[in-house]
Amino acid sequence: MTRSIDTLLVANRGEIACRVMRTAKSLGLTTVAVHSAVDANARHAREADIKINLGGAKPAESYLLADKIIAAAKAAGAQAIHPGYGFLSENASFAQAIADAGLIFLGPPASAIIAMGSKSAAKALMETAGVPLVPGYHGDNQDYETFREAAQRIGYPVLLKATAGGGGKGMKVVEKEADLKQALESAQREAQSSFGDPKMLVEKYVLKPRHVEIQIFADEHGNCIYLNERDCSIQRRHQKVVEEAPAPGLTLELRQAMGESAVRAAQAIGYVGAGTVEFLLDARGEFFFMEMNTRLQVEHPVTELITGQDLVAWQIRIARGEKLPLTQDQVPLNGHAIEVRLYAEDPDNDFLPATGTLDLYREASAGEGRRIDSGIEQGDSISPFYDPMISKLIAWGSNREEARQRLLAMLADTQIAGVRTNLAFLSRILAHPAFAKAELDTGFIERHTEQLFVKPSTQSAHFWKLAAAAWALSEPKTTRQDDPNSPWANNCGLRIAQPRRFLLHLACGEEQQKITLREADLAGVCLTNDRLILEQHGQRTSHSAIRQGNTLYLELDGQIHSISAVDSIALAEAAAHPQGGLTAPMNGSIVRVLVSPEQQVAEGDVLVVLEAMKMEHSIRAPHAGTVQAIFCSEGEMVSDGMVLVEITGDAA
Incomplete structure (x- = not known):
């Protein structure tokens, strides 16, 4: 039966909402976005043809409210709802409620979600089907x-x-x-x-496994195929960071065996739509069923690039009742694609999620084999309420090495500041010799910790020299607005008996540096089109250098550094009113307070548990001591930098 869809509501946010709407618009559909109160000006809400406010801030107050989402679809005249991933995408009750409301769910029937959406039920089903289990x-x-x-x-x-x-x-x-x-x-x-x-x-917990997953698609006419596989072994906190397709080193026989197993699993439950069957693959070529995700995956772009297919368009066509556009023997496998997930997080601090405003966000330029899926723009805020993924960078090449080099170039062209990110960390993964050789397993990051994580160190003299040059050259050309023709209105004006010089007091993070920059120091240095170019000793180097007001964003060794001029008055006031105690590392909600005043604690004891970005984070005692005061309570929302607990004791 063919069904009409001319208006589509996307029950999600961020990059997946923008990505789904992009395809929907290309097919001539009207797009509807739903958003929380804090997402009222988010990119997905701005780009939709229609946007509807769900209210609230936390997912439980907005994106998890099935009744409100269905009501929004009806109010907007939408015939179908795309769940994206996360939130309600694998919620059987949501899928059934959409069907009961006479709307179309761009996903499998509720019965399939029940069978495969629960890891326990899925494993029991696979055991019956004879698929090996961990x-x-x-x-x-x-x-x-x-x-x-x-x-x-x-x-x-x-x-x-x-x-x-x-x-x-x-x-x-x-x-x-x-x-x-x-x-x-x-x-x-x-x-x-x-x-x-x-x-x-x-x-x-299987040691040194590879995480290999099969993309499957099924229609209502009994057709089900697999669209090759993806390797998603590079993970932190059991969440994927780098994904690629096809999986390096997989034989045709193994690909076929895993693909056919995935298809049998889908057919056994009457599956319809896009799904992914995930396996653990050991070094001997044996694979074990992990789970089935009854939705589109974050990493679907790498499959799209090696097959030349738009999987969201497939979802829409299947939801309309159409047949799959390809048979199994028609599925292409062209070249290689690699994707990285750009997160607001601090890799050097156990990947602690970060919040704040994207003061600088410039994506890599478009080009052959380059794709960026993002849901943000410069000036947007990273909220503590949702997953901290900012965007996905995907590169395609005729072979794996070409894709790897192209993705490294894309990362180098990406400029982002205002929140901590894993941008430089991603570059170090892709540049690592073991990754280049495709030596992959889920312990990759832990095994190469020394090379992937940079220990904090003081900035070099070379860094401060570059910062000073960029700062001086980015200063406004005139300093007197009342008389631009005055000889004192230009920082390059005439000076009697002495060369031009700048006296600078700059800060980067916790570090400060006073610098005297003379005219000779600027020889062979120029700033043009936000690039600081140095030509010295026959060698030419270039660094991104973007000035926004009192902040300079300078790139060095693949990392963007935020540099500002020190405000001496503010510095003196801060010294006169010092603050102490353990502070919140980000905006979030207090889940548990595990200590009380006057309690003795040991170094490393968990004092407070904070929930942010849908994950829990433990605030631990930096040293043994006594709890003097507690400034938070369970259920309270706290801000980044807020003092939570004060302890005294020997910090040595």
């Missing part, structure tokens, strides 16, 4: 003792996983029994917060 417990009994006995039987280390979702939320590796209870409670809270369901499973 040893584990996937039952309904959720008390601690059951998990303790299961973990003891399986053998440590074990992996706790939320059954109702993905993306690393509600997932913890437990090395020993002493850590199990706290990890289980934390994972359950994260699962409840992210998916509205605290149910967990536990399984053996």
